[in-house]
Amino acid sequence: MDEVAQAIADPVRREILVMLRDGRLPAGRIAERFQISRPAVSRHLRVLRESGLVRDELVGRRRLYELDPGRLTELADWLAQFARxxxxxxxxxxxxxxxxxxxxxxxxxxxxxxxxxxxx
CATH class of the missing domain: 1.20.5 (Single alpha-helices involved in coiled-coils or other helix-helix interfaces)
Structure with a gap:
């Protein structure tokens, strides 16, 4: 859960998660959204992948990313105990x-x- 909390602490990574909420996107389309370099976006995607928040798949020459909500569910369940x-x-x-x-x-x-x- 610490990895997830650290991953979502960054606003770029949170925005990437929001982008992936509606479905898979290629890395290039994700990178277009930000005014940072493509390598910087790739590093953010790697952090999200390593924390288990996103999955990637190589399709031809494109790498597609999609949200993996399981780890977010763990965090949401943990936070829910405080909501009450x-x-x-x-x-x-x-x-x-x-x-x-x-x-x-x-x-x-x-x-x-x-x-x-x-x-x-």
């Missing part, structure tokens, strides 16, 4: 805070090597 508790809204606020903190730390970590390159 009086503190549920606070838990969602805490989850949102954690997602923002993780993103901020990732941006800082990713920016550090670039800053070093610029000063060298």
């Amino acid at each position: 508790s009086p503190g549920w809204p606070n838990l969602l606020d805490a989850l949102e805070t954690e997602v923002h903190r993780t993103r901020r730390e990732r941006r800082i970590r990713d920016a550090a090597p670039r800053a070093e390159e610029n000063t060298a």
Whole structure:
């Protein structure tokens, strides 16, 4: 479940999951939707595949991706236990805070090597 939570913490990966909600899509069509490089989209797709959230199939020269909802069901079932508790809204606020903190730390970590390159 930790892999799933980490995978869906990224907004690009969440958007990919939403795109796949209605059916299979080729990697190229997924990549067209984003203003990041195709290799970056491929890395996001790999994370989703390794976490068990999507499956892929090679059809001719195209790689098709589709949602594999089983792992999301596990997460939804786990979250459902909190939906009945009086503190549920606070838990969602805490989850949102954690997602923002993780993103901020990732941006800082990713920016550090670039800053070093610029000063060298």
